[in-house]
Amino acid sequence: MVPLSWYLILAAALFSIGLFGVLSRRNAVAILLGIELMLNSVNINLAAFWRYGNVLDMAGQVFAIIVFAVAAAEVAVGLALVISVYRKRNTVIADDIDMMKW
Amino acid sequence: MTTEALIWLIPLPPVLAFFLIVLFTNKNKALSHGLAVGAAFLSWLGSMIVFVRALGVEHLGEHPFESSVNWLPIGDTWFRIGVLIDPTGAAVLFFVSITIFMIFLYSVGYQNFGQPQGGNDVKGLPPHGATVEEHGHKHVVPSVEPMYSRFFAFLGLFAFGMYVLVVSDNLLTFFVGWEIMGLCSYLLIGFWYAKPSARDAAVKAFMTTRIGDVFMLLGIAYLYSATGTLSFREIFTEETLQVLATTMTPVLGLSAAGLIGLLLFIGTVGKSAQFPLHVWLPDAMEGPTPVSAMIHAATMVSAGVYAVIRMFPLITADFTGHGLTTTMSIIAFIGAFTALFAATIAVAQNDIKRVLAYSTISQLGYMIAALGIGAYVAAAFHLITHAFFKALLFLGSGSVIHGMEHGVLHTGNHHVDPQNMFNMGGLRRKMPITFWTFLIGGFALSGFPLITAGFWSKDEILADAFGHGHLWVFGTLAIAAFLTAFYTMRQITLTFLGEPRTKEAEHAQETPWTMTVPLIILSIFAIGYGWVGIPEHFPGLGGLVPNWFHEFVGGTLAEHPEALAFNWIPLITSLTVALGGLFFGWLVYRNVNSVSEDKLQIPLLKNKYYFDEAYDFLFVKPAYWVAETLVSRWMDQGLIDGILHIFGPVTDKIGSFIRKYIDLLIVNEAVGDGSYKVTWWFGRNLRTVQTGRIQQYLMFALFVFMLVGAALYFYFRYFRQLA
Numbered sequence: 001m002v003p004l005s006w007y008l009i010l011a012a013a014l015f016s017i018g019l020f021g022v023l024s025r026r027n028a029v030a031i032l033l034g035i036e037l038m039l040n041s042v043n044i045n046l047a048a049f050w051r052y053g054n055v056l057d058m059a060g061q062v063f064a065i066i067v068f069a070v071a072a073a074e075v076a077v078g079l080a081l082v083i084s085v086y087r088k089r090n091t092v093i094a095d096d097i098d099m100m101k102w
Numbered sequence: 103m104t105t106e107a108l109i110w111l112i113p114l115p116p117v118l119a120f121f122l123i124v125l126f127t128n129k130n131k132a133l134s135h136g137l138a139v140g141a142a143f144l145s146w147l148g149s150m151i152v153f154v155r156a157l158g159v160e161h162l163g164e165h166p167f168e169s170s171v172n173w174l175p176i177g178d179t180w181f182r183i184g185v186l187i188d189p190t191g192a193a194v195l196f197f198v199s200i201t202i203f204m205i206f207l208y209s210v211g212y213q214n215f216g217q218p219q220g221g222n223d224v225k226g227l228p229p230h231g232a233t234v235e236e237h238g239h240k241h242v243v244p245s246v247e248p249m250y251s252r253f254f255a256f257l258g259l260f261a262f263g264m265y266v267l268v269v270s271d272n273l274l275t276f277f278v279g280w281e282i283m284g285l286c287s288y289l290l291i292g293f294w295y296a297k298p299s300a301r302d303a304a305v306k307a308f309m310t311t312r313i314g315d316v317f318m319l320l321g322i323a324y325l326y327s328a329t330g331t332l333s334f335r336e337i338f339t340e341e342t343l344q345v346l347a348t349t350m351t352p353v354l355g356l357s358a359a360g361l362i363g364l365l366l367f368i369g370t371v372g373k374s375a376q377f378p379l380h381v382w383l384p385d386a387m388e389g390p391t392p393v394s395a396m397i398h399a400a401t402m403v404s405a406g407v408y409a410v411i412r413m414f415p416l417i418t419a420d421f422t423g424h425g426l427t428t429t430m431s432i433i434a435f436i437g438a439f440t441a442l443f444a445a446t447i448a449v450a451q452n453d454i455k456r457v458l459a460y461s462t463i464s465q466l467g468y469m470i471a472a473l474g475i476g477a478y479v480a481a482a483f484h485l486i487t488h489a490f491f492k493a494l495l496f497l498g499s500g501s502v503i504h505g506m507e508h509g510v511l512h513t514g515n516h517h518v519d520p521q522n523m524f525n526m527g528g529l530r531r532k533m534p535i536t537f538w539t540f541l542i543g544g545f546a547l548s549g550f551p552l553i554t555a556g557f558w559s560k561d562e563i564l565a566d567a568f569g570h571g572h573l574w575v576f577g578t579l580a581i582a583a584f585l586t587a588f589y590t591m592r593q594i595t596l597t598f599l600g601e602p603r604t605k606e607a608e609h610a611q612e613t614p615w616t617m618t619v620p621l622i623i624l625s626i627f628a629i630g631y632g633w634v635g636i637p638e639h640f641p642g643l644g645g646l647v648p649n650w651f652h653e654f655v656g657g658t659l660a661e662h663p664e665a666l667a668f669n670w671i672p673l674i675t676s677l678t679v680a681l682g683g684l685f686f687g688w689l690v691y692r693n694v695n696s697v698s699e700d701k702l703q704i705p706l707l708k709n710k711y712y713f714d715e716a717y718d719f720l721f722v723k724p725a726y727w728v729a730e731t732l733v734s735r736w737m738d739q740g741l742i743d744g745i746l747h748i749f750g751p752v753t754d755k756i757g758s759f760i761r762k763y764i765d766l767l768i769v770n771e772a773v774g775d776g777s778y779k780v781t782w783w784f785g786r787n788l789r790t791v792q793t794g795r796i797q798q799y800l801m802f803a804l805f806v807f808m809l810v811g812a813a814l815y816f817y818f819r820y821f822r823q824l825a
Contacts, residue, residue: 019804023797031796098794 007048014041028082028092032075039071105155106169109185112148112195113265115141120258123251134251135210138258142206145265149199156192163189163657168271168335186271186334190482190658193651194408195268197486198401200627201493202261204620208497209257209392211616212504213247220245226296228390231511242511244504247390253293257396260286264401268408273322273332276412280318280373283402284311290396291389303385310382314372318409321365325416328358338415340660347420360429363417367410367433374406374466377440381713384459391500394455395493398462407469407485414478415659421476426572434474438578441467443711445585449592450707452697453521454499457593461547462492464582468563471575477566479656479663483635484559490631491546491556494624498540501613501621502526502597505533509606518606523593524697528602532610537598539621544594546628548587549680552643555632561676562637568672580675587683595691603695639668 014037021034043064050060086092119141127133156162170184187195220232225248232245247253263282270276292304326332328349329342336342346359353361370376375383383403387394397403410417410433421427426434441464448460465488472481506520518525530537546556560583567576602608612618635651636643656663694700709715791802 023800023804094796097796100792100794 004048004052007044011041011044026093026095028094032078039067043067105152105167108148108152109167109187109269112145112269113262115144116258117262120255123255128251131250134254138254139206141258142203146199146203149195152187153192153196156187170271183275184271185269188658189654190411193486193655197489198264198268201489204624205392205395208617208620211614212392212500213250213253214244217244217246223248225249226294228294256286256289260396267405271333277322280405287397287402290393291386293389300388303388307382307386310379311372314369314379317365318369321362325362343419354428356428357420359416359419360427363429366413370406370409374403375463376436376470377443380463381717383463384456387455387459395496398492398496403466404485404489407466410473411482418476430474434471434575437467437471437474438575441471441582442578445582447707447710448589449585450702450704452523454523455521457589458495458499472563475567475570475572475575477563479652480562480566482655483651484563487555487559487631490624491543491628494543494628497621498536498543501536501617504613505610506606508611509609512609513605518604523596525604526597526607527600529610530598533612535618539625542625542628544590548590548684549583551677553629555628558632558635564676565666565672569666580679584679584683587680588687591684591687592691595688
């Protein structure tokens, strides 16, 4: 059986890729994609720990499903906001959306 | 009703009258005086029944009427108050009730009841007279006193005080009655309070008697602490007196009995106007004349002498029969001195009431001197006869003044003083009843031989003084008796004899029956009361009538005083001074028509030996100085205000300091402005991080997350080993 560490390494790598995407991409949609990656890396962690821990305890799986649900809701709201900003300002570049500064 | 119950009731009617008049009937003059006179009558009736019953009791001295009730709880026991009528008490009750009743009746006429209201009369001033129109022409008649009801209310309270005092069986209620009279004398002397002189006289009387009262209270307190009781009967037991007589005190080498007696006597000095506290009594003439009679005959001054008579067993507790004790010597000296000294002043007075005032002081001196030499019965006898003839004389003088005021109203010349004897003369024809009664009173005062009461009582005092070898007292009193007869005759001559010296005297008028009837009744006593005390061994008359008074009153004392052997010397002295004084008084003054012809207007006597001035200089001025200069200016304004004025600047300085260095500097600058500045600075400098760029925020978050994660990692790695 594949050792737990492999899963964790995969999850950490995926999380780092997602984080890098969030911090480096200028496009707001790409940032949302990075966030999805980070969330799913966490889901890998949850599933792996469930599989390698007490299998009868369903908390890990349940938590992962809740994360899916939240992620779906978040993407829906996030994309709606992006579309709304695009309609107003004709851009989806995060650096240009800076009205909330001092 | 038992006699004891009756004695309890005697003081009540006048005080009930007082409250009823004050609370309900003061608008109605007739009802007010009806209540007061009725109350006086009831008290008189009760007193007479008690007196008659007292006569019927054998050995009343040993078994007096007494009854007492628990009053104040003190510790485990009660302070008991009650009534006591022994022979002396009964005799005093007799004259007190009669004189009070007569004075009440007289007041109705004196305050012009039934006359119209005066147009210009104001409360607090004597009535000025009213103008009435009759048969087409106007004339002025006396007007009724504006505060008529109030006068009777006060009289009632006064009578209550006296009755309480007479029937008391203990010194405490005795003192209560004593002080009620002190208050009433103040109220009544100052009755015409709008007159400054009356106001001053009232204050003077109150203050002067207060000096004596303080000492009396000290005496009572000492007596109570020494014996644990204030009841007369309990104090005057042989054992208690023996203890008091043998206990020595550090004061003047007196025994406890002597010291207590002396302290109580000082109270009498104030109340009975003895030297040196005599100054209030002549000024007390500012009150209406019935008040003068009330104070100087029936009640207040008699109360003073009565106090000494009551305390006689105590005062003489360490008296062995030969050689007076210190206390008795002091009493005898003050009495004899006052008798002579006041008589000399009376000679030069021109105000008809002031002559009587000084004569009262002088006569009281007689009684005090008699008590000082141990002549108990003689003093009590003179107290009673004096009360009768002095009440008569005062009421008579009031009648004269009233008649003169009538003359003044008739002529309209208000500059004529209706009390000055040099404005009178020849009044015997205008006011015959007043004249004859006044003559009887005057002769009784002078001690006119055989018929008048004053002769018998005065003679007894002189005989006692002579018989017991107190020759200096005898001599002093004899000279005083001569002067008494002299100034009395001067008064009668100037007032009634000769021809009228002013128009006002010509138009004087006899007074109404309410005034003359009391005069007539009192003059009967001024003559007749002497006959109950004729000494047994008196040549010719002695033994015809038993010496009832001596037997009866003497029975009060545990040791019955013996009747004195007869001696011609005091009798001849007394005859000589009385008749000589009367004769000289007539001889000198029968042709005197004005003040300038009077040879005896010596400034020293006229100004009463400058006692008022001396007291003013010695006591009043220093008191003012202490109040105005020492206390007010120096202590109050200087010291206390000075200290207070220091507080002001000092607190001002402290306040400015706090404001400058704490409030402004620390609170305002450092805390107030400082916190604002710091916040402002931080905000100013931190706002640059608010770039509005989401990725920069996320970078911050990552950075902080890594920092915190590293910190947690090291924390758990090195300090807390996870299980």
